[in-house]
Amino acid sequence: MVDYRAFLYNITDSILKPFGKIDVPPNAISCFSLFLSVVVSLFFTSNLLLYGIVALFAVLFLDRLDGFLARKKHLESFDGLVVDASCDRLSEFMIFHPSSFWLVLAAVNCYVTVWRFKNKKIPILPLRHLFLIIAILGFFKLI
């Protein structure tokens, strides 16, 4: 059976390779991406869709980067995973706060995350990625 997760990691790792020498702790990057979520939220609340999309892309990029750096520097641990997952869930709450529908999904995702920690086969809902796609489609007036 094809290991899609390993396949995805290979692709993202090759893209992020130039950033491998950055000397910043992965947890600091997670924290910074959380701060950036406030900026995303402010842009979307102010109807500055393009800026919101760019900032959300930066948040998702940083989210990938912290995992990449942790793997590269052999700092992977369950504690690190908890930091990363909790930052992601709070980031979702912050970004989705104007929308009740997305907030409910973010709340459900918290429990999915707990479930995933117990069973690695459970996939976490990629809500911010979906939101980014919908925002891009909305920006180009395709939906």
Next chain:
Amino acid sequence: MDPISHIAFVYIIAIGNIDIWSVLGAVVLDMDKIYAYTHGKFRGHESRTILHELPIAALLVGISILINNGFCLGLISHYFLDFILGESKPFYPFFENVVDFNLELKYKIGIGAGLWLTIGLFSII
């Protein structure tokens, strides 16, 4: 974080459009300090109860959507600020792992002062 900073933060992320529900949402969670302090727990994650952790946060945010959007935003802003500036066990009671970004006190004071100054500037403008 102190209640004024929590109110200032929700004021900023709501771009000034707050009501009494947002203020209530931003401060109500700290009621658990009454329990913690009366039980002699003053520091870090010990001073917080399960109300401050993500699984209960998710539940409260889900319920608060039905009550009021502003109240929900207040709760989210509270969790956000406390998570970044303090020590927490985000997935308690399922997992006991403690998360602490170890921000130096001067930065915490700086963030608090920044929030107070921003709300001050907002009120002047």
